[in-house]
Amino acid sequence: METDGAVTPRLELKGITKAYPGVLANDKIDLKILPGEIHALLGENGAGKSTLVKIIYGVLKADSGEMKWDGSPLEIANPHAARKTGIGMIFQHFSLFEAMTVTENIALGLPGRQNMADLSRRIREISENYGLPLHPERHVHTLSVGEKQRIEIVRCLLQNPKLLIMDEPTSVLTPQEAEKMFETLRRLADEGVSILYISHKLDEIKALCHKATILRGGKYITECDPTVETAKSLAEMMIGTNLTAPQHSEEADRGPVRLKVNNLSLDSTDQFGVDLNLINFEVRSGEILGIAGVAGNGQVELLEALSGEIRCQKAEDILLEQQPIGLTGPTERRGLGVAFVPEDRLGHGSVPDMSLIDNAFLSAYRQKKLLSNGLIDTRKTIDYAEEIVEKFDVRTAGISHTAGSLSGGNLQKFIVGREMLQDPKLIIIAHPTWGVDAGAAAAIHQAIIDLAAKGAAVLVVSQDLDELFAISNRMAVIAEGRLSVSRGVHEITIEEIGLLMGGTAGADVSKEFDSVA
Amino acid sequence: MLLKIEKRPEPARSMVYVTPLLALLLTILTSMALFTFLGVNPLEALENFFILPVNNQYGATELIVKATPLILCAIGLSVGFRANVWNIGAEGQLTLGAIFGGGVFVYFHDVDSVFLLPIMILMGAIGGALWAAIPAFLKTRFNANEILTSLMLVYVAILILSLLVHGPWRDPDGFNFPESRTFSESATMPILMEGTRLHMGTILALLAVFGTWIMLSKSLIGFQVKVIGAAPKAGSYAGFSQKKIIWFCLLFGGAMAGLAGVSEVSGPVGQLLPSISPGYGFTAIIVAFLGRLHPVGIILAGLLMALTYLGGETAQINLGLPVAVTGVFQGMVLFYLLACDVLVNYRFRMAGFSKVAS
Numbered sequence: 001m002e003t004d005g006a007v008t009p010r011l012e013l014k015g016i017t018k019a020y021p022g023v024l025a026n027d028k029i030d031l032k033i034l035p036g037e038i039h040a041l042l043g044e045n046g047a048g049k050s051t052l053v054k055i056i057y058g059v060l061k062a063d064s065g066e067m068k069w070d071g072s073p074l075e076i077a078n079p080h081a082a083r084k085t086g087i088g089m090i091f092q093h094f095s096l097f098e099a100m101t102v103t104e105n106i107a108l109g110l111p112g113r114q115n116m117a118d119l120s121r122r123i124r125e126i127s128e129n130y131g132l133p134l135h136p137e138r139h140v141h142t143l144s145v146g147e148k149q150r151i152e153i154v155r156c157l158l159q160n161p162k163l164l165i166m167d168e169p170t171s172v173l174t175p176q177e178a179e180k181m182f183e184t185l186r187r188l189a190d191e192g193v194s195i196l197y198i199s200h201k202l203d204e205i206k207a208l209c210h211k212a213t214i215l216r217g218g219k220y221i222t223e224c225d226p227t228v229e230t231a232k233s234l235a236e237m238m239i240g241t242n243l244t245a246p247q248h249s250e251e252a253d254r255g256p257v258r259l260k261v262n263n264l265s266l267d268s269t270d271q272f273g274v275d276l277n278l279i280n281f282e283v284r285s286g287e288i289l290g291i292a293g294v295a296g297n298g299q300v301e302l303l304e305a306l307s308g309e310i311r312c313q314k315a316e317d318i319l320l321e322q323q324p325i326g327l328t329g330p331t332e333r334r335g336l337g338v339a340f341v342p343e344d345r346l347g348h349g350s351v352p353d354m355s356l357i358d359n360a361f362l363s364a365y366r367q368k369k370l371l372s373n374g375l376i377d378t379r380k381t382i383d384y385a386e387e388i389v390e391k392f393d394v395r396t397a398g399i400s401h402t403a404g405s406l407s408g409g410n411l412q413k414f415i416v417g418r419e420m421l422q423d424p425k426l427i428i429i430a431h432p433t434w435g436v437d438a439g440a441a442a443a444i445h446q447a448i449i450d451l452a453a454k455g456a457a458v459l460v461v462s463q464d465l466d467e468l469f470a471i472s473n474r475m476a477v478i479a480e481g482r483l484s485v486s487r488g489v490h491e492i493t494i495e496e497i498g499l500l501m502g503g504t505a506g507a508d509v510s511k512e513f514d515s516v517a
Numbered sequence: 518m519l520l521k522i523e524k525r526p527e528p529a530r531s532m533v534y535v536t537p538l539l540a541l542l543l544t545i546l547t548s549m550a551l552f553t554f555l556g557v558n559p560l561e562a563l564e565n566f567f568i569l570p571v572n573n574q575y576g577a578t579e580l581i582v583k584a585t586p587l588i589l590c591a592i593g594l595s596v597g598f599r600a601n602v603w604n605i606g607a608e609g610q611l612t613l614g615a616i617f618g619g620g621v622f623v624y625f626h627d628v629d630s631v632f633l634l635p636i637m638i639l640m641g642a643i644g645g646a647l648w649a650a651i652p653a654f655l656k657t658r659f660n661a662n663e664i665l666t667s668l669m670l671v672y673v674a675i676l677i678l679s680l681l682v683h684g685p686w687r688d689p690d691g692f693n694f695p696e697s698r699t700f701s702e703s704a705t706m707p708i709l710m711e712g713t714r715l716h717m718g719t720i721l722a723l724l725a726v727f728g729t730w731i732m733l734s735k736s737l738i739g740f741q742v743k744v745i746g747a748a749p750k751a752g753s754y755a756g757f758s759q760k761k762i763i764w765f766c767l768l769f770g771g772a773m774a775g776l777a778g779v780s781e782v783s784g785p786v787g788q789l790l791p792s793i794s795p796g797y798g799f800t801a802i803i804v805a806f807l808g809r810l811h812p813v814g815i816i817l818a819g820l821l822m823a824l825t826y827l828g829g830e831t832a833q834i835n836l837g838l839p840v841a842v843t844g845v846f847q848g849m850v851l852f853y854l855l856a857c858d859v860l861v862n863y864r865f866r867m868a869g870f871s872k873v874a875s
Contacts, residue, residue, distance in 0.1 A: 309753045331756030342754055351748040353528070362744065362755045365737070375735040402528075 008071040010035045010194040011056070011163055016065035018051055025051040026062070029220045031213050033163065038185060038195045040205040040226060042238055043215035044437035049198050052215070053165055056196070057089050058082040080111075088161030090152045090169060098141040105140060106155045126157050130184045145294055146177040153184070163194045170204060174294055175465070175498035182208050200238075200438070201466075202231040214238055239438045255285025258426050258457035260319040264312060264326075266305055274298040274481045276305065281476060281486055283426070283457040288448065289486060290472030291461045294501050298481035299430065299461050300343060306428050306459070307340045308333045320426065334366055337425035341416055341432065343461075345408070349415040352404030356396065359403045360385035360418055367422040384421075392417030393443065409436040416444055426457045433467060445471050465494055477501055521866045522859075532861045537807050537818070539860075540853035547849055557836050565835050566828030566846075576827070578713040582785055583823035586611065586777035586794065588722045588815055590801030592729050593773025595810040597766035599733070600746040604767055606652065606667030607774040608798025609674035610645035614775025615782045616678055617644025619789040622704040623686045623697055633703045638721070638779055645775020646768045648674060653767035657760045663767070671798070679791045686789060697789035706784040718780030725773060730812040738765060774798055795826065796844075803851045822847060 013031040017024070026048045033039045043049045054060040056067070058076035067074040069085060076082050079089075096105050103123060107114040120136035127134040132150045140148065149169060156164060166185075170178040185195055185208065197209055205212060205226050212229075214221040214237045221237055229237075259282060266276040276298055283289045293299055304310040305318070312318060312326035319325070320336055330340075340363075342348045350359045361370055361381045370381045385399040392413045396406055403411055413436065419427060432448060433441035448471055452458045461478075462468050468475055469489055476486035477500035484500050548566075549559035570576050590607040597604045618641030625633060651670060655661035683695045691698075706716035733739040745752040745762045752759065777797065786793055804822050808814030829843030 307754065308756070329756050329758075330754065334756060340754070344750070347748045348750045348754055351744055351751045353747045354743070358740070358743075361740065362751065371737060374737065375731075376737070376740060378735075 007034050009033055009068070010037075010070060011074075011196075012068040013052075013056075014066040014068075016052065016055060016062045016067070018055060018060060018062050024218050026055070027218045027220075028065070029215065029218075031220075032223070033194045033196060033211075035162075035194055036189050036192045037211060038189050038197055038209045040209040040212035041196055041198045041215065042200070042202075042205065042212050042234065044200070044238055044439075047215040047238075048218040049215060050167070051218075053089070053167065053196070053198065056082070057087060057165060083159055083161075086160070086162035087165065088156035088159060088163070089165040089167070090149070090156055091167055094148050094152055096140050096148055096151060099139065101137055101139055102134060102143075102151055103136040105151060106158065109155050110158065122158060123154055126154050130157065130187060131180065132184055145296060146173050146181075149173070149181070153181075157188075161193065163196065164188065165196045165198070167198045168200070169197075170199065170201065174501040175494060178204070202226075202234045205234070206231060235438065254287055255455060256321075257282045258285050258321060259283045259459065260322075261306075262317055262319065264302075264305060264317045266301060266310065266312065268301050269310075274301055276301050277481045279481075279483045281483060283459050285425075285455050285457050286452055287474065288452050288458040288460060288472045290468035290475045290489075291459065291478055291483070292465055292468050292475060292497055292501060293461075293463065293478035295463055297479050297501075299478060301481070302478065302483075303340075303342060303428065303430055303461060307338075307342070331366065334363065337367075337423075339363075339367075339419035339422050339424035339427045341419050341427070341429040343430040345411050345415055346404060350403040350411060353402055355402055356389070356394075356399040356406075356414065357381055357385045359414070360388060360399075362418075364418055364422055367424075388414055388417040388421060391421065392447075393440065408434075409440055412436050413440055413444065416447070420447055420451055424451075424456055426459070427451065428459045428461075430461045431464070432460060432462065433464070434462075441467075465497060469494070522863050523866055525862055525864050528861050529864070533809055536857040536860055537809065537814070537854060540807070540850060540857045541821070543853040543857070544846065544849045547853075548846055551845070552838075555838065557838065562832060562836060562838070565832045567824060569835070570824065570827035570831045575713055578710060578715040580820060580823050580827060581719055582714050582716070583826050584816075584819040585716075585719045585722045585784075586781050586797040587801050587804050587822055588819035589718075589725055589777035589780070590774045590798050591804035591808065591815045591819060592722075592725050592812065593770035594801055595805040595808070595812075595815060596729060596733070596742060597770045598746075598805055599810055600742045600762050600766050601749075602656075602763055602766040602770075603664045604649060604652065604667045604770045605664055605802055606649070606669075606671050606798070607770065607777075607801050608794060608796060609667070609671035610648045610771040610774035611778035611781070611794055611798045612671075612674040612678050613648035613771075614641035614645040614778030615789065615793050616674075616681065616778075617641055617647075617775065618779030619697060619700075619782045620681075620686070622700055622783070623789070626698050626701065626704075629701070629703050631703065634706070634783065637704060637783060638776065641775045641779025642772040643775065645771040645773070645778060647771070648775075649767040649771025650764075653764045656763055656767075663763075667767075675792075678789065678793070682789050682791055688788075695791050699788045700783055704783055705787065706780060714785050716780070716784040718777075718784045721776060721780060725776065726812045726816060733812075742766065774801075800826075800847055803847055803854075807850060807854055822850075825850075 009032045011033045013029060015028045015030065016026050017028055018026040029052055041049050051060065055062045058078045058081055076085065103116055103120040106123060107116065107119055123134065123136045127150065132154060134147065134150050134154060169181065173181065189195060199205055209226050211223060212226040213223050216238060226234060261279055261281050264276055264279040268275050274297060279302065281289065305312055308328055308330040315324035315326045317326035320338065325333055325336065346352050351362065361376065364384060365371055368384055370377050370384065382399065388394065389396060389399060394414045394417065395410050406414065412434065416432060433444050436444060448458055460468065460472060472489055474486045474488050475492060475497065477484040477497055479501060545563065549563065552559040552562040571580050590611060594604060594607055618637040621637045621640050648670060652663040652666040655666050656663045682697055686697045688696050688698045706718050709715045709717065709719065733742065741752065741757040741762055744755065745757055745759055749759060781793055782789055800822050804815060804818045808818035825843050825846050829840055832838040832842060833840050
């Protein structure tokens with residue numbers, strides 16, 4: 001794949017600049033993608049990756065700079081024009097209608113009227129050709145996340161793209177599913193399709209990509225060959241400083257069992273929800289238990305059952321320090337020293353239209369005694385909000401601004417901080433560093449480890465296996481509403497976790513899911 | 518050149534205050550066109566509508582008398598609206614307040630006690646709250662839409678009142694007119710200013726506004742109301758019970774409307790009649806929104822809407838305009854307000870000049 005100046009780049013960007021009020025999102029960025037090249041675009045959150053990609057795809061217009069397509073100047077007015085040029089994009093979040101079939105969903109995304117029979121034949125053809133097994137007649141809600149992503153890929157391939165842009169495509173896949181997708185991508189590259197691959201997973205980029213362009217703070221840093229760099233050197237180029245791994249106290253003093261879940265089963269009330277099936281686990285004081293799993297396998301339901309937003313069937317389903325709490329609500333559980341960071345930070349973990357002061361009050365008023373004589377103690381609440389902002393380095397123009405005005409990562413830091421500063425005995429965290437930049441992620445990881453070291457029991461639910469391996473003492477996997485037996489992180493490999501996440505494999509694995517009771 | 522609508526990064530606080538004024542301006546312009554169409558000089562019509570009714574002391578106090586039930590109902594509704602509890606049956610709750618409060622007098626008309634009026638006021642609030650408890654129960658138990666149930670109960674309430682004054686509660690000395698006895702001195706709201714109809718109900722309304730303000734800005738229940746309204750999932754995450762808030766909002770709204778009802782019958786009306794309100798409970802919905810669900814805003818909006826009642830009457834007498842003009846006017850205010858509210862979250866921008874990405 002080594003090509004030099006002789007080949008005309010498929011896409012060449014020179015000095016792309018885009019300013020938003022107050023921020024220079026892209027500052028003179030250069031990028032060169034050759035035909036048949038898999039090119040990584042690497043950078044932290046806020047480095048300007050999304051802005052750049054949106055400019056290429058015609059969603060945004062650059063303030064200045066030059067774009068060339070196969071050597072001739074390129075002007076893209078909108079995504080429709082981008083698709084006509086031969087640029088396809090696969091977004092991180094799918095836009096699919098759950099109640100419709102694969103073919104119907106794809107037809108909706110294509111211009112003009114479609115002959116459905118013809119279309120479904122073409123879908124079958126492409127999906128077989130590229131190793132993307134997909135049944136055109138299946139309804140989307142019956143499909144796994146990996147299959148849903150295949151729909152998006154097939155939708156793009158139907159238009160014969162010359163450049164495929166993928167935004168963090170593996171964030172929702174198991175390692176095995178990701179490997180399958182890589183094969184497809186390699187095959188496309190061999191056929192001459194260029195791929196711009198956005199990710200922050202360095203191992204993937206090393207395994208898949210031929211070239212990498214690194215952005216930091218809106219600026220072009222360098223172009224390098226990821227196959228010869230190490231993950232550490234890539235990460236350091238990305239964040240610009242030296243990384244320190246979280247300090248882990250391996251022989252943490254395990255205290256008594258704090259949280260015990262006993263044969264918890266729960267039918268989901270949501271049509272597309274997942275039923276929980278005989279879930280068993282315990283978390284000791286001073287211990288971090290990680291629960292891995294592909295999104296949509298019962299994590300949401302488990303988290304809501306643990307937080308008390310959904311009541312269990314029996315009080316004994318959940319024991320907190322031997323006390324049955326399965327039938328109590330969130331307020332009582334908080335009163336017993338439990339804190340929660342939910343998955344969806346906007347609208348669940350925070351009220352988007354309310355200020356950070358109000359959002360600090362939201363879940364902390366009881367533990368932090370922010371009520372005096374039945375009225376809100378504004379002074380104390382402001383102090384608490386300021387404490388969170390300061391200790392967790394939340395970047396905000398001020399605590400009177402709304403939660404919705406914060407960037408995702410900063411809001412996440414705020415919510416994690418609000419829960420941790422309540423000195424919980426047990427904290428349940430969903431996706432602690434989702435959308436948070438590497439520096440802040442390291443800080444949150446350290447805070448979680450420190451909290452455990454002080455004797456709190458910690459339960460982390462995440463899709464990010466690197467994160468779980470970095471901070472957990474023990475790990476379990478949730479798949480289709482069932483939880484595997486947990487094992488120490490040193491006794492389990494990433495492959496085994498991957499197999500469990502797929503929930504497929506043979507008798508060996510399914511035994512892991514048998515109830516331990 | 519093209520006019521583009523784009524979302525603001527953060528809701529514009531200034532627009533929250535500008536849009537009611539903008540809506541009022543558009544309403545006035547449209548009504549001027551309407552008056553012209555009806556063959557009336559628009560400026561003269563506006564004078565009759567907005568200036569003549571209040572250019573003397575009596576007119577000004579009448580404005581407050583009319584605004585009192587509007588403000589009472591609206592302040593109660595505003596709490597529910599903040600929590601997305603759509604009680605639009607304040608008119609019925611007002612009627613039940615009048616029945617419960619007035620009923621106390623009907624049965625104890627010969628009692629001359631200082632406790633009579635306070636008991637009537639209390640019973641009025643209870644009556645309104647009980648009427649609102651029906652939609653609350655249906656909503657929390659069967660998930661029945663409170664918009665429909667509260668609205669339909671309005672007509673039931675009015676028919677109950679009609680039944681009572683035509684039947685058992687009819688004044689025995691009233692020549693068979695469908696009216697109750699006229700309320701005695703001790704069952705009537707004390708007059709605040711000699712020679713006017715300004716009565717103690719206004720004080721009640723101001724207390725209610727002040728109390729609600731404190732409740733919404735400082736108390737836990739007020740906080741819960743706001744959170745449940747803005748992000749129900751965040752509310753349940755924080756452990757706030759949605760059902761409790763639905764009950765609270767409806768009972769509170771009902772009690773306030775009940776207070777308005779009893780303050781009307783023991784104030785300016787002075788007895789129970791088949792019809793005791795010219796739609797105060799419905800107009801209060803407009804008042805609540807025009808006042809941005811904020812206590813101070815509701816006072817101002819209440820005065821403005823009261824003015825449309827007075828103005829409608831004046832225009833009817835002086836210019837011979839139909840009484841429906843009042844309703845048209847009120848409807849237009851709400852219509853334009855809801856339309857203008859798009860400016861809170863969106864802004865208009867001229868597009869097409871900027872040629873970027875050379």
